[in-house]
Amino acid sequence: MHYTERLSVPASHWGIALFFGLTFISAVALYAGTTFTLLATGLATVAIAWFLMSYGRVEIRVDERGLLVGRSLLEWPYVGAVVVHDAAGTKRRLGIAANRQAFLSVRGYLAGSVEVEVIDPADPHPYWLISSRHPADLAAGIAAARASQDVAQ
Numbered sequence: 464m465h466y467t468e469r470l471s472v473p474a475s476h477w478g479i480a481l482f483f484g485l486t487f488i489s490a491v492a493l494y495a496g497t498t499f500t501l502l503a504t505g506l507a508t509v510a511i512a513w514f515l516m517s518y519g520r521v522e523i524r525v526d527e528r529g530l531l532v533g534r535s536l537l538e539w540p541y542v543g544a545v546v547v548h549d550a551a552g553t554k555r556r557l558g559i560a561a562n563r564q565a566f567l568s569v570r571g572y573l574a575g576s577v578e579v580e581v582i583d584p585a586d587p588h589p590y591w592l593i594s595s596r597h598p599a600d601l602a603a604g605i606a607a608a609r610a611s612q613d614v615a616q
Contacts, residue, residue, distance in 0.1 A: 465525040465611075466604025468595060472519030473572050480511045521568060523593060525604040527612070530579060532568045532593055539612045543580030543590075545605050547598045550574035562589050570594040577601045 487507050492500045524531040529538040548556060553576040557569065566588040569576060575598035579591045595601045 465608040466523070466601055467525070468523045468597065468601065470519060470521040470523070470570060470573070470594070470596070472515045476515060476519075476572065480515055484508060484511055519570075521570070523568075523595060523601065525601070525608045527608070530591070530605060532566075532591065535566065535568075537579065537581065537591060539609060541581055541583035541586065542605065542609060543582040545580070545602045546578040547602045548576045548578060548592075552576075553592070553594070556592055564588055566591040568593045577605075579605065 484504075484507050488500065488504050491503045495503070521533050522531070529536050530542060531537075546552075553569070553574060556565075556576070556578060557567075564587055566581075569592060573594040573596060575596075576592055576594050577598045579593065581588050581590055593601070
């Protein structure tokens with residue numbers, strides 16, 4: 464294993480969700496009875512928590528198979544150039560310089576990203592754009608793993 468990172472939603476998002484949930488509860492409580500309010504509160508809490516946990520639960524792993532982002536795998540023979548982007552570069556690759564066929568695993572709460580070129584002619588994605596808390600470390604992990612793959616072959 465050359466690199467691993469598990470992305471999760473920051474605490475500020477949980478705070479915003481808590482505020483949204485409390486306003487929902489107070490609005491429902493004004494118009495509904497106690498039973499309905501408790502039921503709606505429970506359902507809203509479960510729905511918000513499920514959304515935040517599923518949105519934030521992304522694992523990025525670089526190992527002997529290739530680059531794994533969530534359930535998607537880019538195998539080593541198809542990994543091309545790797546570029547580290549800061550906040551401005553990430554914004555540009557998501558905006559005016561974007562390719563609509565790119566594979567995106569981006570999170571708005573992370574400024575930096577890594578762009579990995581896909582050199583498989585059969586793959587419809589020209590590149591992967593991956594948000595990371597440590598984009599330089601991710602790029603270094605990809606470079607180290609690719610070098611060890613080249614030595615092994």
